[in-house]
Amino acid sequence: MEADSKPKKSGARLCCVCTQNRAALKRPKTLEQICRECFYAVFEEEIHQVILENQLFKPGERIAIGASGGKDSTVLAYVLSELNRRHNYGLDLFLLSVDEGITGYRDDSLETVKRNELQYGLPLKIVSYKDLYGWTMDEIVKMIGLKNNCTFCGVFRRQALDRGAALLKVDKVATGHNADDIAETVLLNILRGDIARLSRCTSIITGEDGPIPRCKPFKYTYEKEIKLDYFSTECIYSPNAYRGFAREFIKDLERIRPRAILDIIKSGEDFRISTTTKMPEQGTCERCGYISSQKWCKACVLLEGLNRGLPKLGIGRTQGLNSDGKKDRKRDSRTPSIESKQCGSLEF
Amino acid sequence: MACNSSTCNSSGCYKGYEEEEQPKPNTKAAVNGGNSCQNLCVKCKVNEPVCCGIGGENSRFCKDCFKNNLYGKFKQAVTYNAMITPPDKVLVAFSGGTSSRVVLQFVHEMQYKAQKNYDANKDKSLPVFGVGVAFIDESSTHSFTSLHIEKAIEDIRLIVSNLAPPSKELFVVPIESIFSSDGIDGKERLKELLDAVSDVTGKEDLLIRLRILLLQKIASENGYTRIVLGTCTSRIACHVISATVKGQGYSLSADIQYVDSRWEIPVVLPLRDCPAQELNTLCSLDGLKIVELLNGPCSGINGLVSSFVKVLQEENPSRECTIVRTAGKLTPFHFNRVPEIHDSNVPSATRRHQKRYTLKPNGSLSSDSFCPICSSPLKKSNFPSSLRSHGNQQNPDLIASACSSCQFQILPKDPSLMEEFLSVLPQQMITKAKHGDQGDFSLLREQIQEFLLSDGENEI
Numbered sequence: 110m111e112a113d114s115k116p117k118k119s120g121a122r123l124c125c126v127c128t129q130n131r132a133a134l135k136r137p138k139t140l141e142q143i144c145r146e147c148f149y150a151v152f153e154e155e156i157h158q159v160i161l162e163n164q165l166f167k168p169g170e171r172i173a174i175g176a177s178g179g180k181d182s183t184v185l186a187y188v189l190s191e192l193n194r195r196h197n198y199g200l201d202l203f204l205l206s207v208d209e210g211i212t213g214y215r216d217d218s219l220e221t222v223k224r225n226e227l228q229y230g231l232p233l234k235i236v237s238y239k240d241l242y243g244w245t246m247d248e249i250v251k252m253i254g255l256k257n258n259c260t261f262c263g264v265f266r267r268q269a270l271d272r273g274a275a276l277l278k279v280d281k282v283a284t285g286h287n288a289d290d291i292a293e294t295v296l297l298n299i300l301r302g303d304i305a306r307l308s309r310c311t312s313i314i315t316g317e318d319g320p321i322p323r324c325k326p327f328k329y330t331y332e333k334e335i336k337l338d339y340f341s342t343e344c345i346y347s348p349n350a351y352r353g354f355a356r357e358f359i360k361d362l363e364r365i366r367p368r369a370i371l372d373i374i375k376s377g378e379d380f381r382i383s384t385t386t387k388m389p390e391q392g393t394c395e396r397c398g399y400i401s402s403q404k405w406c407k408a409c410v411l412l413e414g415l416n417r418g419l420p421k422l423g424i425g426r427t428q429g430l431n432s433d434g435k436k437d438r439k440r441d442s443r444t445p446s447i448e449s450k451q452c453g454s455l456e457f
Numbered sequence: 458m459a460c461n462s463s464t465c466n467s468s469g470c471y472k473g474y475e476e477e478e479q480p481k482p483n484t485k486a487a488v489n490g491g492n493s494c495q496n497l498c499v500k501c502k503v504n505e506p507v508c509c510g511i512g513g514e515n516s517r518f519c520k521d522c523f524k525n526n527l528y529g530k531f532k533q534a535v536t537y538n539a540m541i542t543p544p545d546k547v548l549v550a551f552s553g554g555t556s557s558r559v560v561l562q563f564v565h566e567m568q569y570k571a572q573k574n575y576d577a578n579k580d581k582s583l584p585v586f587g588v589g590v591a592f593i594d595e596s597s598t599h600s601f602t603s604l605h606i607e608k609a610i611e612d613i614r615l616i617v618s619n620l621a622p623p624s625k626e627l628f629v630v631p632i633e634s635i636f637s638s639d640g641i642d643g644k645e646r647l648k649e650l651l652d653a654v655s656d657v658t659g660k661e662d663l664l665i666r667l668r669i670l671l672l673q674k675i676a677s678e679n680g681y682t683r684i685v686l687g688t689c690t691s692r693i694a695c696h697v698i699s700a701t702v703k704g705q706g707y708s709l710s711a712d713i714q715y716v717d718s719r720w721e722i723p724v725v726l727p728l729r730d731c732p733a734q735e736l737n738t739l740c741s742l743d744g745l746k747i748v749e750l751l752n753g754p755c756s757g758i759n760g761l762v763s764s765f766v767k768v769l770q771e772e773n774p775s776r777e778c779t780i781v782r783t784a785g786k787l788t789p790f791h792f793n794r795v796p797e798i799h800d801s802n803v804p805s806a807t808r809r810h811q812k813r814y815t816l817k818p819n820g821s822l823s824s825d826s827f828c829p830i831c832s833s834p835l836k837k838s839n840f841p842s843s844l845r846s847h848g849n850q851q852n853p854d855l856i857a858s859a860c861s862s863c864q865f866q867i868l869p870k871d872p873s874l875m876e877e878f879l880s881v882l883p884q885q886m887i888t889k890a891k892h893g894d895q896g897d898f899s900l901l902r903e904q905i906q907e908f909l910l911s912d913g914e915n916e917i
Contacts, residue, residue: 299697300769302779304786354772358765362702366658366758368865369702375861376706379836381788 126151137333138367152334156326157192163313165324166281168199173279173321175270176204176225176233178218181285183225184335185327189283190229203277207269208237209262210245236273238265242412253420260424261415264407268399274321286325289332289359292373296355304382311377318391319400331370333363498522508738511774520742527739530730531563538715539795540725541567541683546587548628548681548722550672553592553613553748555740556687560728562745564588564685565620572623589626590617591675593668597633597644598651612748628675632664635671635883650881653874658703658757659866666831669720670885676722684724691733691766693726694777697784699762703862708833710787718792719832725795732777790825790834828860829886830867835860 122132124144132142136151143151160166174189176182186204193200206222209215219235226233239245242265250258274282291311298307309315314324327335362369393399394406401407407423414422498506504519510526518526535541541564549564551557571585592613596606610629617627633643647667654660672684693713700709711717717724728736740747755763769776825834835858856875859868869878879887 295701296698299701299780299783300776302783304783307783354765354769358761361761362758365761369758372704372862373701375704376701376709379704379707381707381710382786383788 138331153188156188159329160326166198166200171201171279173203173205173274173277173282175282175284176206176222178221180335181287185285186225186229190231202231204231204233205273206235207266208235210238210247212247234273234277236269241269244415257424261411268408271320282321282323284323284325285327287327287330287332288370291328292359292370293355295373295377308382311374511732511734527731527735528563531727534715534727540727541586543583543586545683546681547683547685548589548591548676549685551590551592553750555736555747556689558745558747559736559739560687568623591628591672593671594629594631609748609750616746630675635667646881653878654867656866658759661759663867673720673722684722686726687728688726689728689731689733689736690781691777694780695762695766697780699759705862707836711790711834713784714789714793716793716795718796723795828863830859830863833860
């Protein structure tokens with residue numbers, strides 16, 4: 110049923126769940142009128158069901174919660190610690206945060222994470238780019254400018270999370286990717302033609318054959334519903350709040366038909382993709398030992414570029430270490446990127 | 458989790474990362490002069506180019522080469538998939554728009570050439586395939602003046618009569634005649650049916666289903682063996698996205714192949730590799746008349762997806778092709794091929810070709826059950842629920858066996874309205890549901906027969 114565009118009548122409406130309290134919100138996922146207490150209850154219960162049905166955790170496991178200080182990970186930290194307590198998951202929970210070294214941005218988010226540590230009683234470990242790679246994002250941006258900084262950050266962050274998790278000796282990492290994120294990824298993979306990623310991106314657990322498996326307890330949770338004590342700052346290197354094509358489309362979709370977000374995820378799960386689709390072979394990086402399908406892992410390629418003063422190394426289509434000149438020419442001949450269009454990072 | 462940078466050009470981001478994509482074409486407007494070598498058609502390198510393909514600067518063609526390029530894609534699709542063979546009678550669905558105008562033109566040209574060969578050939582062994590045209594008049598669902606629709610029909614008659622020899626029969630059929638087999642005046646019934654669907658997208662999709670059913674009816678009643686649709690790359694790209702958005706990821710691959718034999722009369726899509734932009738260009742180059750019937754812009758999900766794909770296409774003209782190529786990697790179904798040709802009139806080379814290049818059905822039990830409303834194949838997990846209710850000929854079967862998308866956007870939410878709704882559905886949908894189901898079940902039943910105790914047996 111498409112969303113009613115007429116304004117709702119004012120006047121007391123009762124919560125559709127407890128029918129006792131006055132309805133304070135309209136649930137984004139289902140458009141039900143619901144009171145605050147029932148909303149929190151049903152929100153948490155749904156996540157609990159997702160955890161059970163998909164067997165995300167086992168008792169006694171050490172779980173690192175990827176904590177960025179953003180709303181998703183803050184809520185994740187709260188919900189996991191709460192459910193762990195309420196339903197006796199028996200999990201050993203930690204907060205794992207990555208310090209990219211972005212003055213102003215990360216300082217604030219790290220404050221939030223430290224607050225989370227106190228609020229939810231979860232031990233916090235911070236791994237920094239400086240410690241791991243010898244470079245902060247500030248230093249990298251000073252070197253390479255504002256183009257391609259997201260490549261560096263994304264690749265480094267993923268490794269940082271894994272390395273931090275390894276240091277903490279955890280069994281799994283839980284990230285705050287929500288339904289909107291996954292729906293967007295499905296669409297982007299269709300648009301980009303990446304059938305291999307398309308077959309994997311709706312999995313609730315990934316990387317089981319890698320260093321540390323990751324899971325997404327918020328896979329079916331709408332971004333709109335993730336509201337709690339959160340700190341929302343846009344990264345300072347992205348002054349525009351403009352969102353990419355796919356995200357905008359999803360927002361419009363949600364307005365007409367809220368369940369479309371879940372339907373996209375369902376489609377992604379149901380796509381008939383042959384199991385013989387070529388997946389990249391998993392090897393190890395010669396330089397650092399991290400998992401990699403090439404000789405050197407992406408982080409090492411990028412670092413090599415930074416350290417050698419060749420910031421374009423590893424950016425763009427070809428990844429050879431000796432074809433910088435060719436790459437630059439190739440890069441420039443493409444139509445200039447359209448300003449103020451945001452991109453969705455797919456390197457999860 | 459999305460990267461928020463406005464200036465980011467990194468490989469992890471959608472804009473820049475082109476792992477699997479074709480290189481983005483330069484779509485700057487053509488400047489007069491430019492390189493001297495760019496002033497020639499890229500194909501024949503002789504004539505002056507008059508238009509561009511979707512490759513922009515890299516694909517400037519002269520009129521002949523442009524047309525031949527498009528016709529070539531059409532011809533290859535037909536041959537490669539054995540879409541049309543000599544004994545066939547093909548019904549071309551004509552809506553008046555550019556895609557159907559082009560497919561009609563190409564089918565006609567193919568038939569014309571075949572006729573010439575036949576006339577010139579003393580042998581006369583290979584008959585020429587027949588071609589008919591069907592136009593579905595949907596004016597009862599809109600508020601057109603009758604003058605408008607009459608003029609349109611006149612134009613269509615003219616177009617079809619000019620496409621002779623060989624002459625082609627034209628069927629102008631109002632959409633409500635889908636109900637004529639029920640022996641009633643369809644207009645009221647159609648209105649009732651559409652009014653019962655509250656979701657705008659559901660209404661549009663239901664209408665599309667009715668259209669297909671009607672085409673099947675016309676084809677079957679008049680001895681046609683194929684239905685040709687002018688569905689182009691752009692339309693398919695939109696369908697890929699909208700099906701994804703409606704949760705129809707499983708059945709998506711069934712709708713976007715060259716051939717769809719789910720139906721009594723197989724449906725073929727020979728323009729699958731042709732982008733709308735090129736078809737539009739051809740129509741204006743060749744002066745192919747189209748009949749603009751504004752059926753109203755699509756609204757709801759379909760309209761939103763259409764605008765979304767349009768925006769993407771403007772940003773990168775090869776986007777539609779990438780979408781269709783990606784979706785093309787999804788596994789099709791066993792019915793996505795023409796039924797095997799046993800006709801000895803068909804050259805054995807064609808039969809061998811078809812055998813080799815079309816899909817083999819997998820040997821296992823074809824336990825595809827279909828949604829009675831939209832005919833999409835249902836995932837096997839739905840099977841158990843219909844198994845339980847089989848044998849019970851009551852209507853609840855129909856509802857339980859509908860796909861989740863139709864259950865949401867077409868079937869009424871209120872259970873008390875269900876009975877009424879089912880009574881206004883066209884008979885074909887209800888019949889198909891029953892027969893389709895039974896077909897699968899009888900096969901399954903055979904396999905488990907030995908384990909079933911009949912009702913009358915006494916337990917020992």
